[in-house]
Amino acid sequence: GAVVSQHPSRVICKSGTSVKIECRSLDFQATTMFWYRQFPKKSLMLMATSNEGSKATYEQGVEKDKFLINHASLTLSTLTVTSAHPEDSSFYICSATITEAFFGQGTRLTVV
Amino acid sequence: AQTVTQSQPEMSVQEAETVTLSCTYDTSESDYYLFWYKQPPSRQMILVIRQEAYKQQNATENRFSVNFQKAAKSFSLKISDSQLGDAAMYFCAYRSARYGSEKLVFGKGTKLTVNP
Numbered sequence: 001g002a003v004v005s006q007h008p009s010r011v012i013c014k015s016g017t018s019v020k021i022e023c024r025s026l027d028f029q030a031t032t033m034f035w036y037r038q039f040p041k042k043s044l045m046l047m048a049t050s051n052e053g054s055k056a057t058y059e060q061g062v063e064k065d066k067f068l069i070n071h072a073s074l075t076l077s078t079l080t081v082t083s084a085h086p087e088d089s090s091f092y093i094c095s096a097t098i099t100e101a102f103f104g105q106g107t108r109l110t111v112v
Numbered sequence: 113a114q115t116v117t118q119s120q121p122e123m124s125v126q127e128a129e130t131v132t133l134s135c136t137y138d139t140s141e142s143d144y145y146l147f148w149y150k151q152p153p154s155r156q157m158i159l160v161i162r163q164e165a166y167k168q169q170n171a172t173e174n175r176f177s178v179n180f181q182k183a184a185k186s187f188s189l190k191i192s193d194s195q196l197g198d199a200a201m202y203f204c205a206y207r208s209a210r211y212g213s214e215k216l217v218f219g220k221g222t223k224l225t226v227n228p
Contacts, residue, residue: 034216043221091155097214100145101147101205101207103157
């Protein structure tokens with residue numbers, strides 16, 4: 001089946017710094033990718049829809065200046081958490097859809 | 113807006129037994145897709161089964177089957193001959209079939225425990 005690769009799987013960063021998470025579709029082209037955030041023992045919360053060649057569409061309540069999304073090619077979307085704070089610590093997951101959604105492995109972000 | 117409700121936060125089943133996870137949804141659309149995803153402790157989301165709303169026949173994948181009741185907007189998952197590896201969080205999800213509407217709407221999940 002289709003593969004979506006997400007990197008890094010774990011990252012620890014200091015407060016105030018920025019961290020970039022990559023999401024790649026390895027064997028198919030994805031004009032649209034999705035970024036989710038998942039709190040412990042909770043469901044996936046859609047943060048934004050990443051559109052190749054255009055601006056991302058953010059869900060209500062998601063700060064677009066804090067969570068920068070760039071979808072520069074048909075196989076790569078990046079999520080940059082800017083000026084990270086401890087409350088940004090979470091599990092972030094990306095997905096891309098063909099007939100069904102394929103998910104990356106997720107990134108555990110810890111801000112210290 | 114579409115919503116997905118999973119009313120069972122936790123379920124448990126004995127190994128080799130059968131368990132049914134419930135899911136209801138709300139939509140005004142007539143064409144859509146429904147999914148069950150499994151999230152084991154690794155947190156990798158794995159597709160278990162999918163159902164197209166226009167199909168009356170219930171989807172089946174080996175030990176996993178669904179009971180899709182379109183009029184009742186119900187989409188339950190039955191796991192037969194439960195195995196220890198089935199222990200995970202299970203999420204029910206909805207997706208519109210409209211072109212350009214690929215995002216998934218998830219339920220809150222059901223944590224399944226399989227007892228040996």
